[in-house]
Amino acid sequence: MKAKVSLVLNGESVSAEVEPRETLADFIRERQGLTATHLGCEHGVCGACTVEVEGQTTRSCLTLAVRADGMHVKTLEGLAADPAMMVLKRWFHDEHALQCGFCTPGMLITARDILSRHRAPDAGTIRKELSGQLCRCTGYANIVKAIEAAGRELAGA
Ligand code: FES
Ligand code: FES
Known part of the structure; x- marks a missing residue:
């Protein structure tokens, strides 16, 4: 049925x-x-x-x-024209926050959600919030850096 x-x-x-x-x-x-x-x-x-x-x-x-x-x-x-997503994508590019890119769509959607709930979050907060997203390539450091930078930019900090 x-x-x-x-x-x-x-x-x-x-x-x-x-x-x-x-x-x-x-x-x-x-x-x-x-x-x-x-x-x-x-x-x-x-x-x-x-x-x-x-x-x-x-x-x-x-x-x-x-x-x-x-x-x-x-x-x-x-979310292609979403302002926060556009900032996140630019920082993911600039900070080399992806390698194969398989995890990236989920990372970006989650990152946007994190930045909607935390103003300019620090690396510790981002790592905790990102704990449900797995990446097999990057070691996470550049992903965290990219989200941190995007958060600062969006907060005007
Ligand atoms: S494919 Fe859905 S959580 Fe892994
Ligand atoms: S960039 Fe390959 S799984 Fe994250």
């Missing part, structure tokens, strides 16, 4: 008939073709699949598509 899911994805209304077990991550990637949302572990550990659901950072691999029915979902593609 299939269920109809209708949601607002990056500002656009989309809907589809889905299997009840289909994840939001698969709905976003396979049905909508938005591949910035990455799938790593597919069981809630790595954070690569992080998106925003109703403004809350959410593991899309652990969220059923039917659970997001009627909700507003944002992926990295939908």
Whole structure:
């Protein structure tokens, strides 16, 4: 039996008939073709699949598509013109905060969430807040530096 899911994805209304077990991550990637949302572990550990659901950072691999029915979902593609995201992307580039880039979409969405809740956070705060996001390449130091710099810029510090 299939269920109809209708949601607002990056500002656009989309809907589809889905299997009840289909994840939001698969709905976003396979049905909508938005591949910035990455799938790593597919069981809630790595954070690569992080998106925003109703403004809350959410593991899309652990969220059923039917659970997001009627909700507003944002992926990295939908945040392209977001001022904080633009600052974060620039600092990620300038501080070499990525290597393979697999974790980067989830890192950026989480970083934006961190900066929305903490004004110019220090490295310790960023490391704690980032503890749910795994990166296999960078050693985290440059990611933390990039978020710290972006936080300072956004705070006008
Ligand atoms: S793919 Fe969702 S947490 Fe790893
Ligand atoms: S840059 Fe490769 S996993 Fe983070």
